[in-house]
Amino acid sequence: MRIGLYGIGLDTYWGQFEGLFDRLQGWQQYIADRIEKRHPDVEVINTGIVDNPVKAQEVGSLLARSEVELILLYVSTYALSSTVLPVGQKAKVQVIVLNLQASNAIDYEVLNQMGDRGRMTGEWLAYCQACSAPEIACVFNRAGIPYHLVTGTLDDPEAWTEISEWIRAAQVAESLRKTRIGAVGHYYCGMLDVYS
Numbered sequence: 470m471r472i473g474l475y476g477i478g479l480d481t482y483w484g485q486f487e488g489l490f491d492r493l494q495g496w497q498q499y500i501a502d503r504i505e506k507r508h509p510d511v512e513v514i515n516t517g518i519v520d521n522p523v524k525a526q527e528v529g530s531l532l533a534r535s536e537v538e539l540i541l542l543y544v545s546t547y548a549l550s551s552t553v554l555p556v557g558q559k560a561k562v563q564v565i566v567l568n569l570q571a572s573n574a575i576d577y578e579v580l581n582q583m584g585d586r587g588r589m590t591g592e593w594l595a596y597c598q599a600c601s602a603p604e605i606a607c608v609f610n611r612a613g614i615p616y617h618l619v620t621g622t623l624d625d626p627e628a629w630t631e632i633s634e635w636i637r638a639a640q641v642a643e644s645l646r647k648t649r650i651g652a653v654g655h656y657y658c659g660m661l662d663v664y665s
Contacts, residue, residue: 470643471512472636473532473540474501475556477548477601480520486591493545493595494518496571499623500543507629508636522551529559539639541632542605542616543567544598550608557614564609564616565635568602569623571595 476497483490494517501515514535516528532540540556542564557564575596583589602618609616617635621628 470510470640471514471535471537472504472639473514473516473528473535473537473556473560474504474543475516475528475532475540476518476543476545477552478518478520478546479548479552482546482591482594483520486587486594489546489591489594490518496569496623497543497545500541500567500569503629504541504632504636507633511636511640518545519552519556520548522549522555525552525555526559529556532556532560532562537562538643539635540564541567543569544601544605546594546597547601550604553605554608554612554614557609557616558612563635563639564614565632566602566605566616566618567628567632568598568618568620569625569628570598570621571623573622 474497476493478490478493497515497518501513504511504513514532514537516531519525519528537560540560540562542553542556544567575592580589580592583592599620602620606616606618619628619631619635
């Protein structure tokens with residue numbers, strides 16, 4: 470079974486906040502690796518970070534062509550609805566929104582000692598998963614795209630149990646869709662000339 474994984478962001482951030490893109494991609498790769506380790510029978514199509522509407526169209530088309538059973542949308546940082554919506558519209562499968570921070574909280578002591586507003590904003594954006602969740606939920610609700618939200622941290626056992634349950638549910642749905650079921654008996658009572 471194949472599942473899609475994509476992160477979100479805003480392409481204008483990368484030039485402004487040094488190291489932010491690489492950090493977010495690293496966390497997304499951590500998610501992909503952890504899924505593949507826990508579910509070796511699942512192929513994760515990790516599309517990277519979608520950070521503009523054109524890339525959103527491309528990733529939506531890629532995941533649709535790849536016939537993924539499930540999409541995991543990693544809320545890497547703040548992003549516009551236009552970078553989220555096209556993927557769900559094109560792929561037409563259940564979306565699990567991963568609202569997973571790197572840790573429980575920003576280290577405010579370290580943050581406040583940075584002294585540079587740009588670096589401070591970049592650090593805040595690295596922990597901006599929850600700030601996008603309401604906008605994502607709103608746009609999916611308005612578009613009629615089925616989704617579920619998983620909230621926690623990258624190492625949260627409860628969040629990973631929930632993610633695994635969604636993956637297993639998608640595996641069961643795929644298996645049932647591909648299953649052939651035969652009928653035992655006769656088509657009609659007394660119709661003994663046709664074997665089943």
